[in-house]
Amino acid sequence: LTTDMLQSGAWRDTTFKPYNFDALGLPPSGGHLHPLLKVRTQFRKIFTQMGFEEMPTNNYVESSFWNFDALFQPQQHPARDAHDTFFLTKPAATPASNFPADYLERVKQTHQHGGFGSIGYGYDWKVAEAEKNLLRTHTTAVSSRMLYRLAQEGFHPAKYFSIDRVFRNEAIDRTHLAEFHQIEGVVCDYGLTLSDLIGTLQQFFDRLGLKKLRFKPAFNPYTEPSMEIFSYSEQLEKWIEVGNSGMFRPEMLRPMGLPEGVNVIAWGLGLERPTMILYQVDNIRDLFGHKVSL
Numbered sequence: 442l443t444t445d446m447l448q449s450g451a452w453r454d455t456t457f458k459p460y461n462f463d464a465l466g467l468p469p470s471g472g473h474l475h476p477l478l479k480v481r482t483q484f485r486k487i488f489t490q491m492g493f494e495e496m497p498t499n500n501y502v503e504s505s506f507w508n509f510d511a512l513f514q515p516q517q518h519p520a521r522d523a524h525d526t527f528f529l530t531k532p533a534a535t536p537a538s539n540f541p542a543d544y545l546e547r548v549k550q551t552h553q554h555g556g557f558g559s560i561g562y563g564y565d566w567k568v569a570e571a572e573k574n575l576l577r578t579h580t581t582a583v584s585s586r587m588l589y590r591l592a593q594e595g596f597h598p599a600k601y602f603s604i605d606r607v608f609r610n611e612a613i614d615r616t617h618l619a620e621f622h623q624i625e626g627v628v629c630d631y632g633l634t635l636s637d638l639i640g641t642l643q644q645f646f647d648r649l650g651l652k653k654l655r656f657k658p659a660f661n662p663y664t665e666p667s668m669e670i671f672s673y674s675e676q677l678e679k680w681i682e683v684g685n686s687g688m689f690r691p692e693m694l695r696p697m698g699l700p701e702g703v704n705v706i707a708w709g710l711g712l713e714r715p716t717m718i719l720y721q722v723d724n725i726r727d728l729f730g731h732k733v734s735l
């Protein structure tokens with residue numbers, strides 16, 4: 442039966458087969474959860490089982506102060522250039538009156554002259570640099586806010602985690618976009634050492650099915666020592682990089698007011714890479730971005 446038959450009236454002398462009311466309709470295509478969000482739930486479960494509390498990460502816009510200065514990342518560090526970071530023009534700055542004045546002063550002193558056994562960087566720290574707004578380059582900016590709050594509200598041992606979007610002004614390719622989801626774990630307590638970090642990482646990655654870990658010395662401006670984490674993937678039958686880690690430096694922790702003897706171990710990884718491996722996706726655009734084809 443066509444519109445032409447209806448308009449011309451040809452339908453009148455056409456015999457049609459009887460309507461089959463028992464015919465099954467087309468199966469409706471059910472929706473499905475996005476793989477990234479399913480893997481995010483998996484990571485949330487792992488952290489929760491390990492007793493970690495999720496950090497509030499609902500601010501993509503951050504000040505350079507919390508994203509860099511609070512982490513003892515020097516103001517002339519290349520990561521702070523526009524070629525690596527998305528700086529905002531409106532609002533371009535968070536007035537320094539928003540930062541705790543005494544804490545800001547301790548951060549400034551630590552960058553300039555060190556303290557707590559550190560010699561600092563010896564440069565002239567500029568508040569205007571710390572006021573610049575940006576799209577956070579890591580969720581470690583949230584960790585710095587949480588650690589400061591923990592110190593100010595009365596320290597107690599704590600375990601935090603975050604899983605959320607971060608933004609880097611970098612070249613994009615098959616496996617890298619200008620934004621990705623960072624996963625970060627943080628443990629703060631008295632007397633933590635590198636072996637606590639290694640043990641925590643083994644617990645964490647074991648729950649991901651990654652049994653064999655290897656650690657390689659690395660550098661981060663805000664952690665010392667730092668280690669890159671590698672694991673043997675049975676699925677890919679090769680050693681793969683699975684994250685980075687370290688112990689936050691005293692130049693970051695002491696100005697916050699965390700008590701003497703308190704150390705903080707932390708590690709980070711991405712959400713896209715594990716999702717691409719678990720769901721056998723080889724182009725990140727099939728997973729995330731403006732042209733998703735699932």
Ligand SMILES: COC[C@@H]1[C@H](c2ccc(C#Cc3ccccc3)cc2)[C@@H]2CN(C(=O)Nc3ccc(OC4CC4)cc3)C[C@@H](O)[C@@H](O)CN12
Nearest residue numbers: 623664682683684685686687707708709710711714715718
């Ligand atoms: C600019 O890119 C950064 C991102 C992302 C990353 C790297 C480091 C950190 C960090 C940190 C950190 C360090 C010290 C203290 C606090 C945080 C966070 C994210 C992943 C880190 N990486 C990464 O996730 N790899 C990975 C993780 C899990 C995994 O599981 C599979 C089921 C088997 C597989 C792979 C390693 C690479 O993918 C790397 O090329 C991309 N990295």
